[in-house]
Amino acid sequence: MQYFHSVHLIESKCKGCVNCIKRCPTEAIRVRDGKANILETRCIDCGECVRICPNKAKDVVADGLEILENFQHKIALPAPALYGQFREGTTPEQVITALFQLGFDDVMDVAYAADLVAAKTRKIIQQTKVKPLISSACPAVVRLIQVRFPNLVEHIAPVVTPMEVASMLVKAEVSKRTGLKESEIGTFFISPCPGKVSAVKQPAGTEKAYVDGAISISLVFPLIREIISRPESDEQAVGKAIRTGSGLGIGWGRAGGENLSIGADKHLAVDGIHNVINILDDIECGKLAEINYIEAQACVGGCVGGVLTVENPFITRRRQRMLASSPARQEMTEEQVARMRDDLAKDRLYVFDKPITPRPMLKLDDDxxxxxxxxxxxxxxxxxxxxxxxxxxxxxxxxxxxxxxxxxxxxxxxxxxxxxxxxxxxxxxxxxxxxAVPPSMGTARNNTEQNETSTSS
Amino acid sequence: MEVSNRAEGLKETYDVAGRDFSSAGAASSRIKRILQQIGVDQGIIRRIAVSSYEAEMNLVIHASNGGRITLDISPDAVTILVEDDGPGITDIKKAMQPGYSTASDEIREMGFGAGMGLPNMQSCADELEISSEPGVGTTLKMVFMNR
The missing domain is CATH 1.10.15.40 (Electron transport complex subunit B, putative Fe-S cluster)
Known part of the structure; x- marks a missing residue:
């Protein structure tokens, strides 16, 4: 099987140093002919090599804005982590307005889908016998489990990620409203990480890719920032998001936010891929059986730590928390509650139609x-x-x-x-x-020694 | 660590230090990786991982001089032999009962000594043999059939 990878090597920039090979959590990189080649069956697109490379030789190939041209109706799916990138005081509404001005016809807040997924997960935790369940939200962690912890695949929470739920929900709704076919409607995730970019092209638990493209936060950041800083931007409400997330939904952008949003007890949150590995190791040994749910994120700080973000993750983590706890986002109107109930009733949106299978990579021989x-x-x-x-x-x-x-x-x-x-x-x-020269040649040897001394002097 | 290579099998021995909680689990992690490399069925690896970890923790908790875990792999079976010269088990029957433990309060406060070690190992392994003599030591043998 072919694996799609968003992380690539830029050969001309690679010096063949050992920084990335030593940092890679799946030992997926080997330096050959002076270049750090990625082994595609092992790479999980976590972005650790992108982060560590001193020569910026590891690159993430995401979509450019020109991909919007391929669709009649273009919908932005902003990751919750996008909101925390902008300076304090910037509201998600301002960011959403700017997305309209960038050329999107609609915006669907992924934080809202996170609210839905949290509600579904709460139910799954109550019903399942599998303990602990591991969140399916971080694609790098899901792939890490597939290749390095194959016997933990059954612990992955069987719920489709917020990004995909958002896309399916909005496509159906916009198709109904506009009469366009779903294939004419393009959804584009504004992504904090290469893991999500790869998940858009090759999702883990669904047969078909439900999102049409992935655009990096670092690409749209300067554009949005420019729009927001225009003096008139406040008044120009160009459009409203089809759905907006609650504070808890926005909290998914930082480590710990997902567990807070799901809300039940006996949860554990771990961030940073090497820390995740230690926790998975413990689960394999039968530890943590008293824990119900594990939020595991490849990046330190959670999604705000993704390599496609722009701001220092420790700063965005705080902003993300502030946005999540802002008074305006704590209460839902009756209309919002009703809409959420309707969306939650669309059961088929949330279930995997393709099992996540192990992809063990360590086996030395089939025999x-x-x-x-x-x-x-x-x-x-x-x-x-x-x-x-x-x-x-x-x-x-x-x-x-x-x-x-x-x-x-x-x-x-x-x-x-x-x-x-x-x-x-x-x-x-x-x-x-x-x-060991034969005695008969003894003189010849002496001659050579004399010659050597004469040449070196 | 000792390694020996027979015609179709492989044997490795790991030393486990007593009371060394910070490196506890290292031998089981090593065993897990090796079983992955050999291509043992994932479900079997899981059972072996759980029981070798329990056994390793028993050495750390109870045997102050630690002990040895020997992994013996053939295409037919994986055998784990755990040996120590610790305090021994006075009543093996009792020790096999879920919830029975002789661990100190201090150990329990650390989250260990729930009395599930041996019962867990018994439910995971296809065969389990214990021989023990108080004051002399304990030998535990677990066999996992490979197919």
Whole structure:
């Protein structure tokens, strides 16, 4: 199967350093011919390499605004994390107005779909026997589970993500209102991260992609900022969002907000992909069985920490919390409550139509007996390697090199230390061979030594 | 760690330090990764992960000198042998009852010693054998059939 990846290498900028290979949570990068190549079956599009690369050689390929041209009716789906990017005092309404001015015909607030998904999740937690459930909202975490924790796939909460729910809901509604076919209506997620960009192209739990494009927050940020800073922008209410989220829905943009929005007890929130790995490790060992639900996000700080955002995540995290708790967003009108009840009744929007399947990547061989043999060889190689995990061989650590060797993808002498040992042995042998001159040629040797001294002086 | 390689199998031994809560779980994590590399069924890996973790925690909690976990893999079965020279189990029958524990209050406050260790291991493993002598030590053998 082909995997779509939004994270790419810009070869011309890559110096072949070891920063990204050592940071990658799935050991998905190898330096070959001086370039950090991504192994596509292992990459989960978390964006860690984009964040760490000192040469900006890892890039996220998202859609440009020209994609809007392909559709008659264009709808923006702003991620909750978009609102926190702008300076204090900027309201979500101002940002939504600016989206209309950017050329969108409608705006559907993903924070509203987050409100719906929270309500569904609350129900699922009550009904399920699986403990703990792990949120399906962060696509990098879902893929991490598929490739590195395949036996935890059944813990992923079986609920479609807010982004997709928002798209399905708004397409049906706009199609009804305008008479356009759903294929003529384009929905575009304003994304904080490469994980979501990839999820738009290749969703995990649904057969079909329900969102038509993903535009990065960093692309629209300067445009929206410019529009908002125009003096007349306040009065120009060009249009209103089809739905707007509550404060709790907006809170999904930061770590901890999702759990707060779902609201039941015995929850745990973890952010940062390496921290998520530790928690998943614990779940595999049977720990955390007393926990009902785990909000797990690949980025430190949650969505506001995504690599396609612009502002420092610790600043946006605070703004996001302020927006979420603003008095205006605490109460819902009767009309809003009724509409939410209607939207929640559309059951099929929320269920996976395709199971999320394991994609184990660690297996050394399909034949178990051979795999065992390879593992024994691997352990031997590991013992002989220096254990410095320097990365000079192009693999992230000594064990990963040993794995590559038994898979036939690398050689032990890719290790600079092993190579040096070999060169040393060869040199010693060479010296011995040079010294072992037959007695009959003894004079010739003396001559050579004299020649060498004369040339070097 | 010792490694030995037989015709069709592999054996690895890990030392587990007693009372070292900060590195507790390292051996089980290692075992999990190895089983993934060999391509053991995910459901079986899960059962082994849970029971090897419980066993490792028992060494950390009860055996002050720690102990050893030996992983023995063949295409037919995965065997986990846990050995220690700790206090031993006086009444194995009792120890197998859910909720029975001899762990101190201090250990319980840390969230361990709920008395579910051995019962969990028994429900996870296809075969479980314990032999123990008070004051001498405990040997626990768990077998997981591979197919």
């Amino acid at each position: 178990m007996a051979l795999a065992i043999q390879k593992l024994a060889t691997l352990e031997k190689i590991v013992e002989e390697l220096p254990g410095l995990d320097c990365g000079s061989c192009g693999a992230p650590n000594c064990r990963a090199l040993a794995e590559d060797v038994v898979r036939g993808l690398a050689s032990e002498t890719d290790c600079v230390f092993r190579l040096r040992e070999r060169v040393q042995l060869l040199a010693e042998e060479l010296l011995l061979a040079a010294a």
